Amino acid sequence: MSPDAANGSLDAAEQGEDPAPPSRVFRKFLSIIKHASSILLTFIGLTAITFIIGRVMPADPVLAIVGDRASQDVYDAVYLQLGLDKPLIQQYLIYLSDITRGDFGTSIMTTRPVLDDIIRFFPATLELATIATFFGVILGIPMGVLAAVNQGRLIDHVIRIIGLFGYSVPIFWLGMVALLVFYAALGWLPGPGRIEVYYDGIVEARSGIILIDSALQGEWEIFWNALHHLVLPSAMLATFALAYIARMTRSFMLDQLNQEYILTARVKGLSESAVIWRHAFRNVLVQLITIIGLTYASLLEGSVLTETIFAWPGIGQYITTSLFNADMNAVIGGTVVVGFCFVGINVLSDILYRIADPRARE
Amino acid sequence: MNMTFKGTALAAALAVASALPMASPASAGTPKDMLIMAKNIDDLITLDPAEVFEFTGGEVIANVYDRVMMFEPENLSQLVGGVAESHTISDDGKTIVFTVRGGQTFHSGNAVTAADMAFSLRRVVKLKKTPSFIFTQFGWNKDNVDGLIKPLDAMRVSVTMAADFSPGLLLNALSAGVGSVVDMKEVLKHEKDGDLGYGWLKNHSAGSGPYSLQTWKANEIVSLQAHAGYRHGAPAMKRVVLRHVPENSAQRLMVEKGDADMARDLSPDQIRGLSGNRQISVGDYPKAALIYMATNNAHPILGKDKVRQAIRYVVDYKGMANSFLAGQYKIHQAFWPSGLWGSLEETPFKMDLAKAKALLAEAGHGGGFSIVIDTLKKSPYPEIAQSVQASLAKIGVKSQIILSEGKTLWPKYRARKHQLIVAQWSPDYVDPHSNADAFAHNPDNRMEAKLTGKLAWRTSWENSAINAMTEGAAKELDLVKREKLYLDLQRKVQMDGPFTVMFQKSEQVAARRNVKNFVSGANFDLVFYRTITK
Numbered sequence: 010m011s012p013d014a015a016n017g018s019l020d021a022a023e024q025g026e027d028p029a030p031p032s033r034v035f036r037k038f039l040s041i042i043k044h045a046s047s048i049l050l051t052f053i054g055l056t057a058i059t060f061i062i063g064r065v066m067p068a069d070p071v072l073a074i075v076g077d078r079a080s081q082d083v084y085d086a087v088y089l090q091l092g093l094d095k096p097l098i099q100q101y102l103i104y105l106s107d108i109t110r111g112d113f114g115t116s117i118m119t120t121r122p123v124l125d126d127i128i129r130f131f132p133a134t135l136e137l138a139t140i141a142t143f144f145g146v147i148l149g150i151p152m153g154v155l156a157a158v159n160q161g162r163l164i165d166h167v168i169r170i171i172g173l174f175g176y177s178v179p180i181f182w183l184g185m186v187a188l189l190v191f192y193a194a195l196g197w198l199p200g201p202g203r204i205e206v207y208y209d210g211i212v213e214a215r216s217g218i219i220l221i222d223s224a225l226q227g228e229w230e231i232f233w234n235a236l237h238h239l240v241l242p243s244a245m246l247a248t249f250a251l252a253y254i255a256r257m258t259r260s261f262m263l264d265q266l267n268q269e270y271i272l273t274a275r276v277k278g279l280s281e282s283a284v285i286w287r288h289a290f291r292n293v294l295v296q297l298i299t300i301i302g303l304t305y306a307s308l309l310e311g312s313v314l315t316e317t318i319f320a321w322p323g324i325g326q327y328i329t330t331s332l333f334n335a336d337m338n339a340v341i342g343g344t345v346v347v348g349f350c351f352v353g354i355n356v357l358s359d360i361l362y363r364i365a366d367p368r369a370r371e
Numbered sequence: 372m373n374m375t376f377k378g379t380a381l382a383a384a385l386a387v388a389s390a391l392p393m394a395s396p397a398s399a400g401t402p403k404d405m406l407i408m409a410k411n412i413d414d415l416i417t418l419d420p421a422e423v424f425e426f427t428g429g430e431v432i433a434n435v436y437d438r439v440m441m442f443e444p445e446n447l448s449q450l451v452g453g454v455a456e457s458h459t460i461s462d463d464g465k466t467i468v469f470t471v472r473g474g475q476t477f478h479s480g481n482a483v484t485a486a487d488m489a490f491s492l493r494r495v496v497k498l499k500k501t502p503s504f505i506f507t508q509f510g511w512n513k514d515n516v517d518g519l520i521k522p523l524d525a526m527r528v529s530v531t532m533a534a535d536f537s538p539g540l541l542l543n544a545l546s547a548g549v550g551s552v553v554d555m556k557e558v559l560k561h562e563k564d565g566d567l568g569y570g571w572l573k574n575h576s577a578g579s580g581p582y583s584l585q586t587w588k589a590n591e592i593v594s595l596q597a598h599a600g601y602r603h604g605a606p607a608m609k610r611v612v613l614r615h616v617p618e619n620s621a622q623r624l625m626v627e628k629g630d631a632d633m634a635r636d637l638s639p640d641q642i643r644g645l646s647g648n649r650q651i652s653v654g655d656y657p658k659a660a661l662i663y664m665a666t667n668n669a670h671p672i673l674g675k676d677k678v679r680q681a682i683r684y685v686v687d688y689k690g691m692a693n694s695f696l697a698g699q700y701k702i703h704q705a706f707w708p709s710g711l712w713g714s715l716e717e718t719p720f721k722m723d724l725a726k727a728k729a730l731l732a733e734a735g736h737g738g739g740f741s742i743v744i745d746t747l748k749k750s751p752y753p754e755i756a757q758s759v760q761a762s763l764a765k766i767g768v769k770s771q772i773i774l775s776e777g778k779t780l781w782p783k784y785r786a787r788k789h790q791l792i793v794a795q796w797s798p799d800y801v802d803p804h805s806n807a808d809a810f811a812h813n814p815d816n817r818m819e820a821k822l823t824g825k826l827a828w829r830t831s832w833e834n835s836a837i838n839a840m841t842e843g844a845a846k847e848l849d850l851v852k853r854e855k856l857y858l859d860l861q862r863k864v865q866m867d868g869p870f871t872v873m874f875q876k877s878e879q880v881a882a883r884r885n886v887k888n889f890v891s892g893a894n895f896d897l898v899f900y901r902t903i904t905k
Contacts, residue, residue: 068778074416076424077781078799078809079501081821086499118416119589120573129588185620193624200630201621206407206612209594210586320616322591330413330590335778 048352055348056108059341060101068335073117108345114338118331123342126327131346132217133203134316134323138308140243145250146301152251153258157266158285168255175252184245184318191241201320204235242319246312250304257300261293294365302358309350400629403905404609406886409622409631412615413590419572420491420551422500424799427613429548429896431593434611436551436578437602439469439488440542442801444890444899448712450542450801454488454552454579455528464538464848466531473526476600477554478576478583485522490555492520492530492545494567502549504824505799508808509541510534535846537853540804547800548896553577581606581901590615595900606901626651626881632905633882633889638750639698642879652884655698656891659708660797660876662700662755666869669831670790673742676867677734682791683720683871684727685762695754696874703875705861706796706810711893713803713854715861720871728766739767745783746793748774755873756793785823787831796826797895803857804845811864812841830869837863 063070071087072079079087092100107114113123156168191198199205204219208231212223219235265271266289274284311325324343331339401407415427423432441453452458456472475483496506496516510533511519519531532541544550554577558568561575568577576584581603582595593613599605614631616622622634623641627648637645645651666673666682673679688702705715731737744760746752756772763770770791775783783789798805813827813834822828840863844856864870878891883905890899 066779067782068776069782072781072785073778075501077777077785078424078824080504080824083499083501083503084823116589118413120417121589126589130590188621188624193628196628200625200628201616201618202614206592206594206614207402207405209592209612318618318621320614320618320621322588322615326590326617333776333778334413334416 044356051352052345052348053105055344056105056341057101059344060104060337061097063335063337063340064097064100066335068333070117070335070337073335104341113342113345116331116339116342117336118334118339123338126339127324127342127346129214129217130322130324130327133321134309134311134325136218136220136239137243137246137312137315137321137323138305140239141246141250141308142301142305144243144247145254145304148247149251149254150258150297152255153260154262154285154290156255156259157262160263165259168259172252172256172259175248176256178248179314180245180249180312181314181318183248184242184315187241187245188318198240199234199237201318203238203321204231205238208234242315242321245315245319246308250308253304254297254300258293258297261296262289265289265292291365295362298358298361298365302354306351306354309354310347400883401632404607406608406611406633406900406903406905407631408611408613408633408635409616409625410613410633410635411617411619412593412613413617415587415589415593417573418576418584418587419498419500419569420548420553420578421495421498421569422502422573423548423896424501426895427593430898431584431595431613432548432551432578433580433896433898434582434595434900435576435580435584436548436553437475437580438547438550439492439545439552440550441546442892442897444892444902447890447892447897450546453546453550454483458542460538466529467538467541468523469528469530471526471528472602475579475602477557477579478598479554479557480600481554481556483552483554483579485524485526485528487555488528488552489520489522490558491552492550493517494553494558495549498567498569502547502799505544505547505549505805508534509536509544537845537847539848539850539853540802540845543802543804544800552579554579582611585610601901603901607904608900611900611903623881626883629883632886633880635878635880637879637881639695639879642698642881645881650884651881652886654880654882654889654891656878656880657701657708657710657893658797658876658878658891658895659711659801659893660795660895661703661706661708661872662751662793662795662874662876663706664759664871664873665789665792665794665826665830667787667790667830668869669787670742672734672736672740673790673869674831675734675736677730678736679869681727681730681734681766682763684723684730685759685766685768686720686871686873687722687758687762688718688873689721691755691758692874696751698877698879700751700874700876702873704872705865706806706870706872707803707857707861708798708806708875708893711801711803713857715858715865717862717865719865722762724762724765731766731768737767739769741769741771743790744770744772744793745780745789745791746772746774747780747795748776752793752795759791759793784829787818787829801894801897804841807841807844807857807860810868810870811837811860814838826870827868832869834867837867 070091071084074087075083088094092103111124116123116126119126152168156165159165188200192200212219212226212228212231215222215225220232223232223235271284271289274288311323311328313325313329316323316326328340328343412427414425416425417423417428418431420432420436423429438453439455440450443451454471454475455469458467458469460467471483471485471488477483493516495503496511497513515533519533522528557577558572561571562568563570574587581598581601583598585594585596587593592615595611597606597609616625619636619638619641623637625631626634642653645653666679668674692700692702702718703709704718704720707714709716744756746756753774760770760772784792796809809826811827813822813825813832815822816828816831816833840856840860844853844860847853847856880889882889885905887904888902890902
């Protein structure tokens with residue numbers, strides 16, 4: 010879309026000719042406004058629902074602060090301090106106006122601003138989810154394609170069993186077995202945690218992602234230690250991602266391989282790899298982007314079980330523990346971040362669709 | 372097709388190869404002067420001694436702050452001076468003058484003075500956080516406390532009670548977490564809007580104890596640094612780390628591998644599983660935490676004496692203690708825990724279903740009835756509730772169990788909406804009055820009185836004779852008489868009260884064999900790191 014084209018259509022309108030269809034710039038502008046307002050509405054809805062759930066659930070946020078033995082006057086003082094005496098709608102509006110100023114409140118559990126907590130916990134999950142998705146993609150897609158191409162043969166059965174295993178085995182059990190084998194019995198990999206305790210506090214947290222921070226600061230010993238700690242938990246999550254991606258890739262590919270254009274391509278004498286990768290695979294890309302996007306987003310939500318077994322201080326554990334402790338500021342803050350990830354990944358998927366599918370560019 | 376297979380197989384193989392870990396020797400043991408504990412620390416929400424009331428917080432501040440009076444690890448049964456070296460009690464028993472021990476320093480290097488001690492005690496009253504009731508019961512409030520707790524000179528502090536209590540009780544209360552002495556200069560440096568440093572001290576430390584707080588990252592780690600100038604000498608462990616490992620199976624693996632020196636939250640099964648491991652020793656530490664059942668006295672059936680009696684004979688104390696509670700709980704049936712001054716060791720109740728059934732019939736409920744049992748979700752509460760449910764069924768009482776998180780259960784209990792609840796109680800400080808006040812004292816049973824901190828009020832149980840006994844015991848100056856009063860009081864509550872005290876906790880800690888001299892006293896905040904050697 011060039012600026013000239015936009016000017017051209019404006020000129021035409023000024024000259025009193027038939028009104029031209031809205032220009033592409035205008036349409037794009039409209040679409041951006043539409044997108045932005047839907048994102049905004051999503052966030053308002055998200056905060057409203059989380060807020061209401063937080064207030065109506067039977068867990069008492071005051072007791073979370075004062076403990077169950079507090080005398081009534083101590084309880085009442087905190088009740089007023091939290092503004093719980095105000096009408097629900099007023100509480101929500103106050104909360105919303107605080108959020109717009111970047112103030113998500115203070116967490117009861119950590120005593121720190123929720124935003125600081127998220128900045129600390131989210132990178133741990135981001136690190137884990139990114140690596141897991143990466144391996145899920147680079148292993149899952151070839152496996153799915155391989156299974157589809159060899160449908161009904163041994164390799165297909167093996168891949169389907171792997172997929173079924175990864176998808177149905179409880180991650181809690183798998184995590185414990187992995188720790189038992191690779192950490193306790195074989196000693197190949199370190200135990201729970203993001204890093205050995207002795208290294209804690211040596212690397213200054215800039216991005217919060219230990220791999221990046223330690224590499225930037227030239228602390229290679231810490232880098233390797235963190236990398237080793239990442240292997241088991243990310244492998245657990247990757248197993249799940251891989252199973253899902255491989256299964257879906259297989260099914261999408263089978264759909265395409267049975268189409269007539271594939272037959273045509275083969276009749277034309279194209280090599281089998283060209284038929285599979287250039288024709289069939291190109292056509293499943295859009296669907297795959299959706300699947301990968303959803304997998305990544307769900308991993309960014311934080312996998313509570315994996316984070317619990319591996320003592321991984323991530324956002325999943327943060328939100329869950331906060332929920333159990335009726336720490337609603339933390340829960341809403343965490344939920345907004347997770348919502349933000351989903352929206353962000355959606356936008357990214359939209360962009361990738363346009364690259365993968367020429368029709369989506371229009 | 373063959374080509375494709377090879378190509379994709381190669382891509383997959385490369386990906387797998389890149390995912391393989393580099394050879395990494397697992398760490399072999401922790402450094403000699405560092406102690407690493409694997410523990411669930413998600414209950415830690417503050418480290419300000421004026422506010423701490425949680426298990427992990429209580430343990431951490433016990434090692435960071437010295438208190439006015441203390442139970443030292445060398446002799447846990449004897450109350451001795453901590454920050455205060457000595458004290459004298461006035462003839463009327465109302466005023467105690469403390470002399471601060473000379474030569475003590477805070478972590479900042481500041482000397483510990485009478486001004487610090489007076490400031491610390493007044494601060495608890497003025498901040499009015501949950502544990503402040505331990506002090507406000509002595510008649511102190513924000514308006515009078517400056518006049519009642521005052522430094523006489525650089526090293527002496529006068530403390531006067533405005534209520535009628537035994538000075539022995541005051542001395543015991545000063546050994547609680549709220550009796551911690553904070554570094555006034557350091558704390559006031561960080562004061563904001565007159566908060567007496569509260570915002571800062573929640574996650575920093577300013578004490579004179581054996582350790583200072585180096586880091587607290589919620590849900591991740593607490594790291595403590597030894598205080599070289601500690602009055603008993605620098606601790607052997609230069610650094611103590613509490614590492615948050617929420618999953619107890621992972622804790623077990625870490626202590627077995629030597630990546631943790633101690634695992635603090637293992638289940639009885641896991642402890643049994645470690646019995647053959649020569650590298651691990653298991654320590655048993657009796658704690659003061661009790662598991663009890665409480666019936667709501669306002670309930671039309673459960674409020675009857677005979678029904679309450681029947682329930683006491685329904686519990687399969689032995690069966691539970693010898694099975695799923697083995698090693699971690701023992702039978703105890705009075706409100707003040709065993710092993711402490713004033714404890715009643717008698718266990719008059721055992722499961723006797725015929726007697727229970729007869730008592731129900733006498734109460735006019737021989738045909739049975741239905742009740743709801745509330746308890747916590749985490750083990751061993753559901754198992755205990757199930758055992759009680761099964762026994763109740765045998766005498767014709769149908770029951771439904773509701774499992775909840777604490778934050779959901781406590782509001783119900785405090786609002787007196789329970790019928791039968793299985794819960795835990797730990798004393799706030801080491802004096803029988805701490806539990807007597809909770810279990811026996813309810814001076815105003817009206818709903819609007821909202822004495823929600825007292826278990827007797829929560830269960831709508833008011834007995835004027837027992838109230839008078841509780842108040843009398845708290846005032847008694849003669850120690851021998853006072854102990855007898857508490858024994859009598861416990862017997863009365865044991866027989867007539869709405870509580871069925873069942874078990875007392877014993878903490879089992881799995882440690883590497885080279886870890887020696889860990890001391891964990893009866894109360895939740897009597898856990899000592901300074902004696903540990905490796």
